[in-house]
Amino acid sequence: MPPRIGVLGAGAVGSRVARWLLELEPGAQVVLGGSDPERVAELVQALGSAAAAAGNGHLHDQGIDVLVIAAPCGRHVGPARRAIRAGVPMVSTSDRVEDIHSLRALTPRAENAAVTSLVGAGFAPGLSCLLAAQGSSGFDVVDEVHVAKAGTGGPACARQHHRALKGSARDWRDGAWIRRPGGSGRELVWFPEPVSGADCYRGALPDALLLQPFVPDAARITSRMAATRQDRFTSWLPMLSPPHPEGGVGAVRVEIRGRAGASSVVRILGAVERPAVGAGAVAALAALALWEGAAGPPGVRGLAGSVDARAALERLARHGLRAQEFDGIAPV
Amino acid sequence: MVRLLRRVLLAMSTAAAIAAVLRIRGAGGVPPQTGGWRELEIDD
Numbered sequence A: 001m002p003p004r005i006g007v008l009g010a011g012a013v014g015s016r017v018a019r020w021l022l023e024l025e026p027g028a029q030v031v032l033g034g035s036d037p038e039r040v041a042e043l044v045q046a047l048g049s050a051a052a053a054a055g056n057g058h059l060h061d062q063g064i065d066v067l068v069i070a071a072p073c074g075r076h077v078g079p080a081r082r083a084i085r086a087g088v089p090m091v092s093t094s095d096r097v098e099d100i101h102s103l104r105a106l107t108p109r110a111e112n113a114a115v116t117s118l119v120g121a122g123f124a125p126g127l128s129c130l131l132a133a134q135g136s137s138g139f140d141v142v143d144e145v146h147v148a149k150a151g152t153g154g155p156a157c158a159r160q161h162h163r164a165l166k167g168s169a170r171d172w173r174d175g176a177w178i179r180r181p182g183g184s185g186r187e188l189v190w191f192p193e194p195v196s197g198a199d200c201y202r203g204a205l206p207d208a209l210l211l212q213p214f215v216p217d218a219a220r221i222t223s224r225m226a227a228t229r230q231d232r233f234t235s236w237l238p239m240l241s242p243p244h245p246e247g248g249v250g251a252v253r254v255e256i257r258g259r260a261g262a263s264s265v266v267r268i269l270g271a272v273e274r275p276a277v278g279a280g281a282v283a284a285l286a287a288l289a290l291w292e293g294a295a296g297p298p299g300v301r302g303l304a305g306s307v308d309a310r311a312a313l314e315r316l317a318r319h320g321l322r323a324q325e326f327d328g329i330a331p332v
Numbered sequence B: 001m002v003r004l005l006r007r008v009l010l011a012m013s014t015a016a017a018i019a020a021v022l023r024i025r026g027a028g029g030v031p032p033q034t035g036g037w038r039e040l041e042i043d044d
Helices: A013-025 A037-050 A078-085 A097-104 A107-112 A125-137 A155-166 A207-211 A228-233 A275-291 A309-318 B001-024
Strands: A003-008 A030-033 A051-053 A068-071 A091-093 A117-118 A141-150 A168-173 A177-179 A187-190 A197-201 A218-227 A248-260 A265-271 A299-301 A326-327 B036-039
Touching: A003 A013, A013 A030, A013 A037, A013 A155, A013 A275, A030 A037, A037 A097, A037 A275, A068 A078, A068 A207, A068 A275, A078 A091, A078 A097, A078 A107, A078 A117, A091 A275, A091 A299, A091 A309, A097 A299, A107 A299, A107 B001, A117 A275, A125 A141, A125 A265, A125 A275, A125 A309, A141 A187, A141 A197, A141 A207, A155 A228, A168 A207, A177 A265, A187 A218, A207 A218, A265 A275
Parallel strands: A003 A030, A003 A068, A030 A051, A068 A091, A091 A117, A117 A299, A141 A218
Antiparallel strands: A141 A248, A168 A177, A168 A218, A187 A197, A197 A218, A248 A265, A265 A326, A326 B036
16 A cells, blocks of 8 residues: 655645655655645645645644654644654654754653654755765774755755854764854865865754764764855844745765774765755655654654665665765865 | 054954954865765665
8 A cells, every 4th residue: 555644844845755755656645734725735736646735633633654744943843742642653854953852852752652753854964864874884983973064945944054053063072962152163075066165164953963873982973064154154143135945956975984894984975966855855765764664663763773774875866866975085 | 643553553453363363263174185076886
C-alpha cells in the first residue's frame, strides 16, 4: 500500500517536500495543510490527483502514515507533540536551536508511544547530517566535524538566518558545550562551485547539537553560516528589507577529521542546491524512511545514525542531487 | 587650526588601526592550492 504523508506548510520548503515525495515514491499520496488555504489549494492543483488539501481538524487525524512539519521555525513543537501523542511519526525541518531542544525533549513521549521521529531534516541540518554520517563511515575515530552552510530558502528561512547570526553559537569542545557570540569566528570556507569561497561565521545553528550524539567521542564539533559583512553588521537590527521569495543556489560543506588505522584522515564532503529544494528532498527521504520503518527505534533524533546515509545519498543522486567530495589538500 | 588637524589625524590613524585589526583578525583559511570537487563515490 502506498504511503499517505501529511505535509504541514505550503511555502518554499513544504511545496518541495510534496514534490519530492511524489518523485521519490511514485504512488504516494500527499495531504497538504497550512496557514494559507489559497496557497495550499494552488499547490494541490499543481500536484494533481496525488495531492489533496487537508480537511478540518488536525493533519495527523486524517489517516496519514507520517507528518512532515515544514512550517516556519517556532511553529513545530505543537504539531509535533500532537502527532506523537496520536502515534504518528513526525519529521521536522526546523533549523532553530530552540525548536530542536524542545522537539528532542519529546523523546520520552515518543518512546512511550513507540513512535520514531526525525528532526533537523532540512538542508543544514539534514543534508549536512547525512554527509557527516557518510563521510565518517571509513574512520576508526572521528576527532572533529565542522559544518558550514551558505544560502537561504524561502522568506521564513531568510528570517531565521538573520536571527541565527545574532544568536549565540554552541560549539562542542573537549566534552563540553561552549557558547560563542554569533557573527564571530570568521573563516573563509570553500564550497563546491558555483558557490565557491564565502566568509562564514558562528551563529545559533543546531548542526552540532544533532551531530554530537552521533560522534560522542569527537573533541570538536562546530557549525558556521555564510554571511556578508552587511549581514553581520545589521544582524542586531530588524531585517531592513523584506526577504526574497526564494534565495539562490546554496551549499553545504562538512569537514571530518579523524583517524583510520595509524593514519590521520581528513574528508571534506559538500553539495550544491537551492536550500529549499535540498531541504525538501531530505525531509521527503526522512518521511519515507519512517514509513519504511528504517529510521531506528522509537525516539526523537537527528538524521545522522538514524537513517542509512549511504542509501539516502544514492537515492538523492539518482534524482539529481549529487553530493561531492573535495579531493586534494585541505587548507590548514 | 593645528590642534584640529592633529585631532583629525589622530582620528584617522585610530580608524585605520581598528580597520586593520578587524581585517586581519579571524581571517582563517587559504584557498585550496590543489585538488578540487568531484562527485562523491558512494561505493568506496
